[in-house]
Amino acid sequence: MKGRIVLLLAAASLTMGAVVVQPTAPIRISAGERASAVAVLHDLAGAVGSGDAAVSAAANRIVARDALRAAPADVARWWSALPARTAATLQRDAPGVIGNLDGLPYSVRDAANRTALQRTVAAVGDQLTNGSGRGAALALSARLTALQQVQTALQQPEGGPARFLVSLDPVHASRAAVAIGDPDLAEYVDFLVPGMFFSVRDQIVDWTDTAADLQAEQTAWLQRLHRAGQAAVISWIGYTTPDAVSVLGIGDAQDGARRLADAVRGLTAARPSSDPFVAITAHSYGGTAALVALQSHAMRVDALAMVGVPGSPAAHASQLDVPAGQVYAGRDAWDPVARSSYFGVSPTDQTFGSVALGTGSGVDPITDAQLNSAVGHNGYFAPGSQSLRNLALIGIGEGALVTRDGSEGTLAFAAP
Template identity: 45%
Template sequence: MLLLAAAMLSASVHLAGVADAPTAHSAPVTTDARPASVLVVAASVQGVPEPAPVRDAPVEPELDGCRDVEATTFSAEACLDQLARASSIGVERYATSLDADGDDAASLVAAVGEQVSAGSTTTWWAGLGDERRTLLAQAAPGVVGNLEGVPYSVRDTANRQALRYATTAVTARLGSDVEEPDDARRLAMLQQVRATLDGATHDVPFAGAADRHLVALDTALPGRAAVTVGDLDTADDVSVLVPGMLFTVSDQLVDWTNTAGALHDEQATWATLLGRDGPGPVPTVAVVAWMGYQTPDLTNFYDLRLAQRGAAHLEDALSGLDATRAGHEPRVSVMAHSYGSTTATIALSSGRVSVDSLVLLGSPGSVVPDAGGLAVHDDDVYAAAGSFDPVAGSGFFGADPATAAFGAVVLHLGGGADTLTGRALAAALGHNDYFRAGTESMRSLALIGLGHGDLVDGRAGDPGRGGPEAPTLALVRPQDLYFRD
């Protein structure tokens, strides 16, 4: 276990590694929100005038059903019905009762999500008039921005406003008598979200040619977020990237989103190349930099509790995508790295969600013994294990996806000339190389996300074959050659 811990510490940080925690002034802050007691959204919805300021006031009885979310009598359906029917002044007064930090909104969203399906939320939102939708998005952006089943363009606008409110509130507390112990760290996290949307921070260049959208945001430490590169409301092919341990919004969101941007560009290039002579339009793509769960560090990586919680959040996100895009469903791939791959196997073995393709990269183990236990259409499952990846093949959390017995296609990672374009491809050997631009691995991920797994180079699985495997000359990994405690 100590050996695996050391390996994870050295290997589980993406690409450039864990960045130093930014200071409270490491990135520019956008503070164009009004004071927290005045819920006014300037130009949140084009063409809609700002509502009159409503200062602190008692919550209207007509929205009592949206309070006390932890009470056993709380009804999510009743709350949504009240939000749909309450007077405008009642909604605005209710909104002033929510803290500007976003904690109250997050609690309400969680409570609603536990009782109401994403499909029901989609139906609820579709039944609202334009004026009511605008009112709710303006008054309670932290709620609307995170309800699975609401269109992603609406969620992006709402979450950006919620980010401004939270940044303003935390900034105002710093240095005052009401400053909270974690305010400096919280502000740094919020600044990283802002920097991610702007495209760069800490001298990290912008990656991804498409627009970025903030489709999920939990402003409470350690924070959760999801940023898409590309239009999630319309994309034909969607790839969801799930990170492993030591990934936090404060330190890795910029990098993870740049990774999503690089994959987006690779996919868009291949979509154009492969679709150029096709009968229809070139497919559009969106890649989600999903940091929707608290990842472990060295103090808690050894059990599955965070993976189980993360799996529940991933199920919610995938259910929300299915509901929002019902009737014009995209092709959906999950690409999960390290501890995130174990998280993905929990989600996709639950029986509640399914995807079109799954890629498990540098995996410490699957909770199911073979790919047949995962809800992936046509068993389109892939695994990658770099020759110098000390985490892949450890089997710490279960079956090794890179063995033939698991049944996944084991991707070739050694590089060489692209068989279609002749382009030179680099090898992906280490734990953090799988998403590196210019590698054979990145090429394979792009093609899998487009539904062209038949064009990748890999070894087909053999799920009928049982028992342990001896290393072969074609795939010799250091962890196969020494004892693991």
């Protein structure tokens, strides 16, 4: 009930009047940031010769600042040049840094982040046990709860695909990402980007379950269409999503855009010898963040699917770094957030140039299965819905099979 009330308040705020969002400046990592980050990484590796304590101290300084913006391509080159013993030492003694470096193999990041998670949970638990002031205890308890929720999200159901801890903020537990399926090997990788009111503590488990539903639907369609390959979906709470006040501004979207661009380019850098199909599936304010990144040309993806988005800073799909015809948008007729167009033109408007993504009920023209309608702002990912079906197909490069709503429950293919 509380979540519904907050959503209604946010929707009311968004419908009070649209804002004019100026075209975003490039959000690429600057030359100065690149040089500084490379120097920091070389210093970290150099600390290995001074002993474990020196490595841990250097790593703690990096993690505490949370200001290292390294270009993923630079990270990949740095890592590949390290002696095996140095790399192993850094994984052991600097897991909070290694696990969050975009451009490293996801198997390396997963192992490092799991180490950081385990150690931090134990350390925070000890602090609570040993006693602290009331205010500090409340903050520690909230942090511990968030980290324990990450542990829950990582639990792999019997027979299900492997899960990878792609990123983790061990200091504040405000950001985390869990992959369903192996992003090092999958032919199709989809970043699932959330909107407002999402936090690691309250939503990482549910958002990871949503990623699992999407990955399962993608896998089912790959099998149904006799397509080879595996799919991986990343439950990406990689930015601080807006609350009821900050949702009225573009600042959180710009921060999310920078972090999302780094994550997507990190995938490319980590897999130089392969070329996976990369998609973004974005919900609500997360769509605005993705649009900011793609309009600034800080990253390129093979497909973009958006549902429930409150407006685009780009006036037309052609302004995005996405191939022509691979931008999809849908909304439920009763979704007040999507109807607000608060941040610019609605991606579902014909003038925007996206492909319509059906969200209503009807019969699947391929399987003859009855598909359910998305209901409201948070219903787009329900299993058995037309919207989840369409989002899954977009994520595996089968956008030509996406359906749009028709009359009297009939569904037609959306592409011309």
